Amino acid sequence: MPIFQPFTISIRSDQMAVRSALKDVLSGLGPLELGSEEAGTVELVLAEALNNVVEHAYTDTETVGDISIACSHERDGLHVQITDQGKAMPNGTPPLGQPAEVDVEFDDLPEGGFGWFLIKDLAKDVSYERVGSENQLSIRLAVAIPTSDAGKSPS
Secondary structure (H helix, E strand, O other): OOOOOOEEEEEEOOHHHHHHHHHHHHHHOHHHOOOHHHHHHHHHHHHHHHHHHHHHHOOOOOOOOEEEEEEEEEOOEEEEEEEEOOOOOHHHOOOOOOOOOOOOOHHHOOOOOOHHHHHHHHOOEEEEEEEOOEEEEEEEEOOOOOHHHHOOOOO
């Protein structure tokens, strides 16, 4: 039996909608009784992924599209699928997610390049697929079953 009913949140591709969606997702995950560290990890990974969609999939400032965030919890953790109809990732794959070079002069520090590293470092599994005109990013995070439910057998 799942800890919570799977849910989906749909938003428009803008920064304010992302902020609102993060609050809604964390609220929906309430039954998981996330500690501050787990909640912070979930929020950071989703913020990076959603901001990437807004900034890169929907790059034309005239184009605002839909983003769907589906959440479910299984024995192996929290599963999140982010779907959009924006531009495909270059070469059909997400960036490698290598740490950016920070041992440089202040003026030479990179402006970006940390997001995919954080996503891949904090998530257990990350996969991307372009299906027709849709981007599908799947992320699995190691989120434990609350201790109050850990001993219960599935129905």
